Amino acid sequence: MKTPLTPLESVLRAFQVHAHRPAVLDGARTVTYAEFGDRTARLVAVLGQYGLRAGGHVLLIAPNTADALLAFHAVPLARGIIVPLNPAFSTDSLRFLAGHADPAVALVHHTDLPRVQGRLDALGVPVLILGDGSLDGHLSRAVPAPLTLPDALDEDRPISINYTSGTTSDPKGVMLTHRNAFVNLANLLYHLNLRPHSAFLHALTLSHSNGWGGAWAASAAGATHLPLPDPAELRHALTSGPATHLCASPALIAPLVDSAAPVHLPRRVTMLLAGTRPQARLLGSLQEQGFDVVHGYGLTETSAVLTITDPADLEPAQAHAHTRQGHPMVFGGQVRVVLETGDPVPPDGQTPGEVVIRSNQTMKGYYKNPRATRRVIRDGWLHTGDLAVTHADGRIDILDREGDLLNLGGHPYSSTQIEDVLHRHPSVNEAVVVAARAQGGDTPTAFVTLHPGAQVQGRELLSFIAPHLPDYALPRRVQIVAELPKTASGKVLKHVLRGQIRERAVAQPGG
Known part of the structure; x- marks a missing residue:
């Protein structure tokens, strides 16, 4: 039956x-x-x-x-x-x-x-x-x-x-x-x-x-x-x-x-x-x-x-x-x-x-x-x-959406690897890394929101992550923002952030 x-x-x-x-x-x-x-x-x-x-x-x-x-x-x-x-x-x-x-x-x-x-x-x-x-x-x-x-x-x-x-x-x-x-x-x-x-x-x-x-x-x-x-x-x-x-x-x-x-x-x-x-x-x-x-x-x-x-x-x-x-x-x-x-x-x-x-x-x-x-x-x-x-234990580990994998100086690199390091800083609430496409590779930029009351600056975050990443993976800038653009279900709209980079609507390097 x-x-x-x-x-x-x-x-x-x-x-x-x-x-x-x-x-x-x-x-x-x-x-x-x-x-x-x-x-x-x-x-x-x-x-x-x-x-x-x-x-x-x-x-x-x-x-x-x-x-x-x-x-x-x-x-x-x-x-x-x-x-x-x-x-x-x-x-x-x-x-x-x-x-x-x-x-x-x-x-x-x-x-x-x-x-x-x-x-x-x-x-x-x-x-x-x-x-x-x-x-x-x-x-x-x-x-x-x-x-x-x-x-x-x-x-x-x-x-x-x-x-x-x-x-x-x-x-x-x-x-x-x-x-x-x-x-x-x-x-x-x-x-x-x-x-x-x-x-x-x-x-x-x-x-x-x-x-x-x-x-x-x-x-x-x-x-x-x-x-x-x-x-x-x-x-x-x-x-x-x-x-x-x-x-x-x-x-x-x-x-x-x-x-x-x-x-x-x-x-x-x-x-x-x-x-x-x-x-x-x-x-x-x-x-x-x-x-x-x-x-x-x-x-x-x-x-x-x-x-x-x-x-x-x-x-x-x-x-x-x-x-x-x-x-x-x-x-x-x-x-x-x-x-x-x-x-x-x-x-x-x-x-x-x-x-x-x-x-x-x-x-x-x-x-x-x-x-x-x-x-x-x-x-x-x-x-x-x-x-x-x-991984060797059979577990999968998500890196990025297809097309979002970064080309950094000829090296394939996941934006999540950079985000992971940024999240180690106690002041960081959210961190998203996107890149502007250019000849010879991508130029990454990090957008960061902070926990309430945190006062850290973008240049300080760059100094914090520098020892933990290869030089080619360091973001060009870390931009502190009040909030990130998101879908109704809470996913970050990375294309909006890329557009902000293209339009030069973000602050200068160092936040």
């Missing part, structure tokens, strides 16, 4: 098995799994009344609220496909993607509605407003729909479409299937040891690969969801609430590692950290503050995190390997680092190659963008465009 793999089966189980346990802590309100299941059944009915049919797209624009979590459960049970857009996208991007996604129904938080109301009206898309109490009125009047797996559910059909950015030039809506989401859920349950007594803090935006799968994994475990609408409240949520688990990027967690204002956790907290390569000092600081950090790597195209380095797998002499992106998760599939010939790189920790992936977590493709799909999925492998090395 073969039944479709889907996270929905585990969700339905939680509604029954954990009926009296807390499902969501929404401010002062506790919603049990029985109540959460009832609200889910009512929203399924309301979505049908608003015209949702099998395979229809439901747009979600909202911060991490209890209503947003409800949507992640109700939409696929209503046979729909959830399309969460990050509210941090620009208004122009939200309006464009609202059309590109072909929604049948939209769920929009009342604070974001003015940004897209006109566009949705022009498209004729009915809107359910979140966050102002009106959804509760709809739910109270609805007759709950039977909560069962959708008829003829195909595990290879999308459960979500997740846009990787708000760009309008080449939109990439990643179609993640029920099968993708199920395997991702199984990996999270195992590697994070999610259990009914766990409390999962949704600090990472749910629009980012469905909160890296946390939207469904916490329910599958019977754990308690802790929605966090405002990331600025992360410190307060960790120190005053019951959180035991969260997913986070280095950019999201950076404010917690200021040595002048350490976090005092009431309990150990397991953190899945991924997104960009973390510095050893960041990992050490988090561990000292009470976080059990599991470090991973992945893309939206791989249902988020796919590889992992768990300190529990490391011997004391291997502590330095925690910064590496590790091995595939237990159900992660195959991850290789290959040369242009397609051959694996030698496991010497030195030879760079491209990360390619064959996995049950790999996306179905990009929505309405077959050309982009063909560019990245070739011969059964997802080509990530990420450059890495493979």
Whole structure:
């Protein structure tokens, strides 16, 4: 017998098995799994009344609220496909993607509605407003729909479409299937040891690969969801609430590692950290503050995190390997680092190659963008465009994006190697190295943000790193900036920094 793999089966189980346990802590309100299941059944009915049919797209624009979590459960049970857009996208991007996604129904938080109301009206898309109490009125009047797996559910059909950015030039809506989401859920349950007594803090935006799968994994475990609408409240949520688990990027967690204002956790907290390569000092600081950090790597195209380095797998002499992106998760599939010939790189920790992936977590493709799909999925492998090395222990170590590897005086050099040295200085909060292209090689420039109260100058940082780098790898300048340009998901926009160099918009060498 073969039944479709889907996270929905585990969700339905939680509604029954954990009926009296807390499902969501929404401010002062506790919603049990029985109540959460009832609200889910009512929203399924309301979505049908608003015209949702099998395979229809439901747009979600909202911060991490209890209503947003409800949507992640109700939409696929209503046979729909959830399309969460990050509210941090620009208004122009939200309006464009609202059309590109072909929604049948939209769920929009009342604070974001003015940004897209006109566009949705022009498209004729009915809107359910979140966050102002009106959804509760709809739910109270609805007759709950039977909560069962959708008829003829195909595990290879999308459960979500997740846009990787708000760009309008080449939109990439990643179609993640029920099968993708199920395997991702199984990996999270195992590697994070999610259990009914766990409390999962949704600090990472749910629009980012469905909160890296946390939207469904916490329910599958019977754990308690802790929605966090405002990331600025992360410190307060960790120190005053019951959180035991969260997913986070280095950019999201950076404010917690200021040595002048350490976090005092009431309990150990397991953190899945991924997104960009973390510095050893960041990992050490988090561990000292009470976080059990599991470090991973992945893309939206791989249902988020796919590889992992768990300190529990490391011997004391291997502590330095925690910064590496590790091995595939237990159900992660195959991850290789290959040369242009397609051959694996030698496991010497030195030879760079491209990360390619064959996995049950790999996306179905990009929505309405077959050309982009063909560019990245070739011969059964997802080509990530990420450059890495493979160490003798088999763990991969990300260096740069393809095309970002620097040519310094004829020497290939990773910007992350320079950034690692800059991060050793106690005043440095963030450091990013980019280069201006020139004949004979690249000219690197470092952009640095400091911890609050730090007074170090750029020339001092240059002096600090000089003994630790070859002469050809020293940045031409270290520029101190108040903040770095970032995407809605917190990744640094290196092309913006390169443009600043080209336009001579930065200060003179020495900062």
